[in-house]
Amino acid sequence: MIFADLLFLYVFLPLLLIACLAARYIDSRRQGMGVQNAVLIFFSLLFYAWGEPVFILLLLLSVVVTWALAKKGACRVGIVYHLVMLVVFKYGNLLFGPLLTMAAPGSALSIHLPIGISFYTFQSISYLADVRSCRCEAQPKLSRLLLYITMFPQLIAGPIVRYQEIEKMMEERTVTDSDIAEGISRIIRGLAKKVILADQLSEIVTHLIGEQLPGTTPQAVLGLVCFSMQIYFDFSGYSDMAIGMGRCLGFTFPENFNAPYQCCSVTDFWRRWHMTLGRFFRDYVYIPLGGGRAGRPAVIRNILITWMLTGFWHGASWNFLLWGLYFGILLLLERALWKDSHDRVPAHRAGRVLWRILTAVLVILGWGIFYFDDFGRMAGFFVVLFTGGIVASDLLFVSQLTQNAFLLIIGLVLCFVPTERICALIRDKIAARLPFWCRGILRGAAASALLIIATLLLVGATNHPFLYTRF
Amino acid sequence: MKDSRENLIYIAITGLAFMAIVFILLLGKRSTQSELERRELAEFPEITAPSLIRGEAGPAVSEWYADTVPKRDRVLNMAMDVRNVRGIRDTGEETIRFHNVKELRTEPEETAQVTAAPAGEPEKQPEKEPEKTPENGPAANAGASAGAENAPAAAAAGQNDTADAETAQTEAPAEPETTETASAVPEEAYDALPEEAFTVGSNGIIVSGSGSNTRAIMMYGGSASVAKHYAEVVSMYPEALPGVRVYCMVIPTAVSYYCPVQALSYTGSQLDQIRNIMESLSPAVTGINVYSVLGEHTEEPIYLRTDHHWAPLGAYYAAGEFAKAAGVPFPDLSSYEERVVHNYCGTMYMYSQDTAVRDNPEDFVYYVPRDLTLETTYINYTLSDGRVAAENPPFSGPFFQPMNDGNSNAYCVFMGGDAKITRVQTGVQNGRRLVILKDSFGNALPEFLFYGFEEVHVLDARYFTRNIVQYVQENGITDVLFANNVFHAGTKSTAAAYERFLKQ
Known part of the structure; x- marks a missing residue:
């Protein structure tokens, strides 16, 4: 199941709501969270089994293995198990397919990628690593670990939640009006990002750079900028929905995005983009390798390894490795240029402004590597991007620009303008003067309008799975 | 979110909106067909143990739920309205909006090979469902709602309506199977290029003009080499049907006459394609040039603005050219009673999803012979997955x-x-007895040929299952007219079908 789906939104969620209320009532009479947790596990497994009924066995096996090995103190074995599973199921076709073809010409390897495997294996690894390093204790109850790993809001596309972050919440949690209001707000915001922005932008992307290579530089630029916005709205929309649903259920998940395109440097970008993944690689790869405190060659090695792995995590294709390497090199460059700055930015104000602009350009160019998994098409795209030139009557470009002008403006503003700060300002200076009922009605009406618009767009739309569920 | 009372109001309002949608979706009568998309909507899937294990059942239920929302067409129209506020829609008469239009490119020669099935070999059908592109999307699944409204003939005879549900479809010009594309050069330059260089793929839709001048046009695509094969197959007919006169009319579409100058470089040349076919016909086949005569009447409504078809008036001028070549009487329009379907909006609305097309409907004008008593006999096909499953009684x-x-x-x-x-x-x-072998463009022709022939037989290239030689002999046919739009003539399956008719 995916979040941006009518059945999920308007059948699954109401059923879950009813079941949770009933479970809460039962739990309130007998103390504890047992029934609520059981309901959540049941719905999470149903959510996963909806599209992956066979691979739910792999998921359950993964949980049991993790639980048993952590209890036995064999965390290393568990980590190896998960890495092997990841390599086999995610990278098997890429790594072993050519070998099979060489050994038996005409045959091809076809291993199905179980949805969410990249996320739930990472959560399992993080749990095992934390138990091993005594950051947390092994969970004696299998059901608790099952809930931690399979909880549906974060099961298939994150955020990558650490065990310690929700350990207490699995034992005891309360849901306040504020939690529900905030949760609903995040869910609707996420849905709107996905359906109203990302899916509409994806049409421009497909048209300009997806179906065929662009013909001119403006087409390439517009296509790439739209993809940069699409992937942000798509993924951050998913994360918003996951965090919102978690909040409504009484869980506080870590944030995954913090206005990444408003970063001041590439280093800063990776502190704001897919933060839970960055945190994972920092804590479980980069620091164990020696981090940034080792000698220069070791630091270079550590950064390159970490970022190549980060890139490769995104998909079983060599372009992702290249994408990671690209960022690794950029990070090394920043480190070399501005080693005394925490954010890796120039000391002078003008330099900082320039570097901020250049960072945006470099990040967007990086999405070009990310988008094309065919190196020939990637090369063709960059050739057009840099040498395609401008045609006086580029009707295709002009048409896309004008037909989507408002969508592009809204997208660019939400990506590159500090709207959170502006909203806070409006809230403090204007909304605060309104009576509470007026604020409630205005916010409710706006959220309802977004919900209705997103629902309208979902009807009859081609199914657009969230991009990150592929990884 | 510090004020609890504010939060409660917020939760109440959003909760109400949410629950309202839940109840509408759950309790509303589920749609079964979409007139806008011209297709039957998804049916609730059969849940079996294998489909559950394969993981097909769940997504199929999700698809059914999304596909059959209550009042789907109305909701779709609202969704189009929302989508259409994404940008600037109307810039006056100079407006040109692109919908899936792409650059035309020269591809390497090897990509421009003929991919037609070898003679006599059944064409392989694609395994995948056709994607919902403007070219093949709604039309590919067309039929249900149209059939419900347009089945009086079948109903009158107590027929199974399966065939009519399908027959009512008005297919878009087919997308060619080859992936050939053309260089972005002015049409005049095509003559100087090698044959393969100007073969093009179907290339989206443009919407131009504003108000009652709004016109949606399908940009041209078609394969020169496949079209040449079409001409070769048509040329087999005179030999297979001795004594029967064979004619070939390749019908241009609106893009030939109404494409704004600025957008010309985004369409292939239909004139070149038609010329290519005509030059490849055997001398025993009479080519009917309708390109010129249609070009003389572009100020008149010879093409529909909101549909991919020509208007009956365009068919009238084309039929006149054919009648001239066939040497049969062809009275002028005063012999016909003009009938009008007002507020007509055709296929191009859903293909382009451009609300300007919907908001500027047109009159569909057709002509009924005044002083002829027609006796029409139908043999309907029952279709299954778009293919003929059975032939029903006449x-x-x-x-x-x-x-x-x-x-x-x-x-x-x-x-x-x-x-x-x-x-x-x-x-x-x-x-004189005439067989018209056609696609849907040919449907508008017979009404103007009734004065010239004692019998007119209409056979569709996509559905005819009999042997054409036998059919012609049994019915005493004297004239055979191939009437295909230029998209279909450049489509592999059309030539393959005509080739199969001689042998099946």
């Missing part, structure tokens, strides 16, 4: 199927659609 019905104003299937006024064999006895006694 029955009589009207050639013209009345349509109400606003009916988006008005083009189905002729015979109610395509998936059938139609025989019209006109009452004329001149010993």
